[in-house]
Amino acid sequence: MEAEVMKALLEAFEQSDWQEMTVTIGGDHLYVSRRPDASAEALPHPSVAGGSLPGSAPAVSEPSPPSTAVPEGGNGASARESEPAPATGSAPATGSAPTVTGQVADGVEITAPSVGLFWRAPAPGAPPFVQVGSRVATGDTLAIVEVMKLMNHITAPSDGRVDAILAENGAAVEFGQTLIVIDPEG
């Protein structure tokens, strides 16, 4: 990976509110994270990775709005043909390809109660209900699954910390698809 490319990617990361970033170009992999406990294990071939760049994280002087990271894979099988989101303002500018996710942990998986569109905020332009890392209490609204204008609020089944958000804002989701993971211990 050329230095200029890497620099541009790091600048993009700094300006984003992403928590982690993984980039693969050919055989090169770059992984950066704002997490203090970050490691490069998420990479497919850690041995050739650009490595963890703990020093690269921007000084976290204000509460960072950690929301999203971009690993490979993702499970947004149904997300392909949806219209772009009417915006929570927090969606990463990564185009349409990858699904937005955080870490998949052994948390409580919250699944879609219906086919529909996944919304992270109560209205276009409004701040999202939760971000990765948000603390939530039982019954808090985490997101919305819209079925033809009918807004189904997705609520937290337990207290905890949002560990992962597995669908992109505005994405089409299917019944049973895991949307959010909550770490009840977190």
Added chain:
Amino acid sequence: MLRRVLIANRGEIAVRIARACREEGLETVLAVSDADRDSLATRMVDRVICIGPAAAAQSYLDIERLLAAATIAGCDALHPGYGFVSERPELPDRCAEEGIAFVGPTAEAMRRSGDKAMARASARALGISVGDGSDVLAGVEEAKDTAERLGFPVLLKASAGGGGRGMRRVDEPGELAGAFIAASAEARQAFGDGRLFMERFVTRARHVEVQVLADGVGQVVHLGHRDCTLQRRYQKVVEEAPAFDLPDGVGEQILHAAVALIGSLAYTGAATCEFLVDQDRGTWAFLEINARLQVEHPVSELVTGHDIVREQLRIAGGAPLSFSQSEVELSGHAIEARVNAERPEQNFMPVPGTVTRWQAPSGPGIRIDTACYEGWSVPPYYDSLLAKLIASGSNREAAIDRLRGALADLRVAGVETTAPFVLDVLDHADVRAGRTHTRWLEETFLPAWTEKAVAA
């Protein structure tokens, strides 16, 4: 021209629609419940979308979820199949709002044809016999007066009804008030509409129906008639085409009546007009319209050579019918048996399970419409239809013989089926001779058969 169709149904009819779409060059998206993620149709479509849990109320009966799947997948048409929401006028209404072509009539035409009292009035206005009966009854008093006029026994029916719900046979005056209240309550619960009307009860009737296709651009044609007299609790067991041994002139009369009636309703798509034929009196009466594709449509396809589901898709896309009435020529006879995952010896109790062996019959004149495959788990949430075995032959005798052979060749393990029961029905002398009526199966055949089967 349509491009991409949402199949808003399950089981064998989802498979049937997927095939028709393929032949019409249309892309397919299948809406499934959580219980149907492994259904046969999922392997035949371009895309599968899980819309809800197994419970039909939150999946196949939920119009908004079906529409969400259709819009998300970019479908420009929706085929409702039969059952579920196929006859709810809200569905074509909502499709129209979303710019999706509904494969079926408009909401207005569906209301005009689906409401039994309204359809009856339309038929009467055209001079079509609707039999002795009433319009919507105001209450028990009017019901009593009507029953006295018609003579007992009478039949109370739900105006919005179907499948026998909201229907009561009343044999004497003392039963009437109770039956009226019960039928009305049942109809209100099932259809959200407690209106009832009354018919004279025909003791020995054949159920004969006419398949109609209307393209909305000038043509209304029939594909002949069918006999669906062999029923149990208003559920058809064996269906055949054409109807046989009809009293003189009745066949032609009901074909004309059906085409005239559908033609008067600004109707588009497939419709079936049901009639009761009174064998004793040699008379007939219009019963109701089914504003959708019917389970037994294959027998009409086999005797006419026309594909009803493909024509439905063409019509929904704004195209005219691919044939005219003069190109409908009936050839031979076809008969269909419904094979369900049920135990007939125990009052046809459904017996869901995993199909560990599925060896379907084949051969000349045999068609099987099914969603079965080895390893498939028949879900307990929906109807128990496993397969429709359909046989055709040069005449009724030949067709029945073929169907008999096909039922005998069917090898199923893992779930019990009604195949042995249907085989015995087909072997009965009354069926072979056509000496049956709509209550024959329940009143004549089943008591003797059940006693024998339970003893064995």
